[in-house]
Amino acid sequence: MFGKLKEKLLETTSKITERIYKKGGEEEKIEEKIKEDKVDKIEEKIEEVKKSEKMDEHKKEKKISFFDRFGLTRAIKKAIKKEIVILEDDIEDILEELEIELLEADVALDVVEKLIENIKKELVGRKITPDDDVEEITINAIRTAIKNILSQKKIDLEEIIKANKAKGKPTVIVFVGINGTGKTTTIAKLAYKLKQKGYSVVLAAGDTFRAGAIEQLEQHAKNIGVKVIKHKQGADSAAVIYDAIQHAKARGIDVVLADTAGRQATNANLMEEIKKVVRVTKPDLVIFVGDALTGNDAVYQAEEFNRAVNIDGIILTKVDADAKGGAALSIGYAIGKPILYLGVGQRYSDLVEFNADWMVKKLFGEEEFKFSTEREF
Numbered sequence: 001m002f003g004k005l006k007e008k009l010l011e012t013t014s015k016i017t018e019r020i021y022k023k024g025g026e027e028e029k030i031e032e033k034i035k036e037d038k039v040d041k042i043e044e045k046i047e048e049v050k051k052s053e054k055m056d057e058h059k060k061e062k063k064i065s066f067f068d069r070f071g072l073t074r075a076i077k078k079a080i081k082k083e084i085v086i087l088e089d090d091i092e093d094i095l096e097e098l099e100i101e102l103l104e105a106d107v108a109l110d111v112v113e114k115l116i117e118n119i120k121k122e123l124v125g126r127k128i129t130p131d132d133d134v135e136e137i138t139i140n141a142i143r144t145a146i147k148n149i150l151s152q153k154k155i156d157l158e159e160i161i162k163a164n165k166a167k168g169k170p171t172v173i174v175f176v177g178i179n180g181t182g183k184t185t186t187i188a189k190l191a192y193k194l195k196q197k198g199y200s201v202v203l204a205a206g207d208t209f210r211a212g213a214i215e216q217l218e219q220h221a222k223n224i225g226v227k228v229i230k231h232k233q234g235a236d237s238a239a240v241i242y243d244a245i246q247h248a249k250a251r252g253i254d255v256v257l258a259d260t261a262g263r264q265a266t267n268a269n270l271m272e273e274i275k276k277v278v279r280v281t282k283p284d285l286v287i288f289v290g291d292a293l294t295g296n297d298a299v300y301q302a303e304e305f306n307r308a309v310n311i312d313g314i315i316l317t318k319v320d321a322d323a324k325g326g327a328a329l330s331i332g333y334a335i336g337k338p339i340l341y342l343g344v345g346q347r348y349s350d351l352v353e354f355n356a357d358w359m360v361k362k363l364f365g366e367e368e369f370k371f372s373t374e375r376e377f
């Protein structure tokens with residue numbers, strides 16, 4: 001996941017670290033630490049020795065220093081000899097390289113520029129002393145820069161559902177996006193997740209355009225055990241979704257998940273139709289479904305759909321197959337809306353909640369993500 005992005009960010013971290021060592025004069029220091037699991041035992045023994053009357057002070061000191069040595073780890077840590085201040089010139093060439101590599105990893109240009117600006121803000125003018133851990137400083141600077149890009153105002157879907165439930169209203173979510181991004185599949189995955197959390201769900205077969213879309217949604221609904229409200233192919237999409245909402249109200253169903261036909265953001269008529277669907281159905285959320293494999297195209301489409309119907313949130317699909325990672329880093333920042341979930345495979349359970357910390361941990365290799373190649377649909 002995010003392979004190329006991860007590789008380039010970690011490369012940049014080590015290049016900047018090496019540059020700082022070079023500027024500050026590199027030396028090796030022995031760093032002694034008490035092993036975590038030995039701290040309590042040593043402290044107990046030291047207390048015993050301090051309390052014992054029989055032993056003279058000199059022997060007590062020797063005994064205590066023995067215990068100190070007992071649990072020590074010695075690590076050879078690199079450090080700089082003299083205090084330095086990082087200047088823009090020190091890292092300019094490294095950041096220029098990173099800029100090109102991020103663009104190659106499908107990161108949108110304005111996101112690349114913002115990220116470089118963030119890294120400079122974190123590092124340029126930063127004083128580093130011989131006691132500092134240079135690598136830690138560099139990694140934290142880049143992590144903070146990334147996290148800033150990923151932090152959009154979060155949507156708490158369950159909070160919205162519970163608030164509507166309290167008012168006896170269903171929560172209506174309309175899914176939009178271009179053809180083949182995974183809207184229908186993602187609706188099924190979200191229905192599966194919400195059902196697992198104990199919510200009742202009904203699907204609206206609002207993709208009345210593509211041949212087979214209604215049947216595809218019906219098959220998913222059958223697999224998951226939820227109902228679908230449908231009309232004939234070619235029927236008015238807004239009418240189908242409207243009927244699904246009435247059905248949910250009549251039966252006290254918690255959530256309506258509405259599919260719509262995939263459409264090119266450049267097709268003015270189809271964009272007018274989706275505007276009408278949103279105007280008529282007044283959904284609580286309009287969710288853009290983008291395909292991570294399409295990189296910058298997904299960002300462009302999200303911008304166009306956002307202009308047309310004001311997207312509330314994003315679900316990015318096929319992240320399991322995305323070797324680059326640029327779309328996941330760019331899409332939320334590009335339209336200022338949060339990514340709610342990532343599609344990470346072809347099982348109903350392959351929909352993971354997204355947040356900035358989650359992605360930063362993946363990018364810096366602190367957590368590996370296990371994909372499944374199983375298929376349920």
Ligand SMILES: Nc1nc2c(ncn2[C@@H]2O[C@H](COP(=O)(O)OP(=O)(O)OP(=O)(O)O)[C@@H](O)[C@H]2O)c(=O)[nH]1
Pocket residue numbers: 177178179180181182183184185186207210213261262263317318319320321342343344345346350377
């Ligand atoms: N590997 C992988 N495949 C996915 C994921 N999400 C969807 N797909 C696949 O992408 C293909 C298209 O998914 P659909 O849900 O049919 O796409 P759609 O957006 O409904 O297509 P239209 O109805 O034409 O708009 C299917 O083969 C899905 O199995 C994902 O997270 N990972």
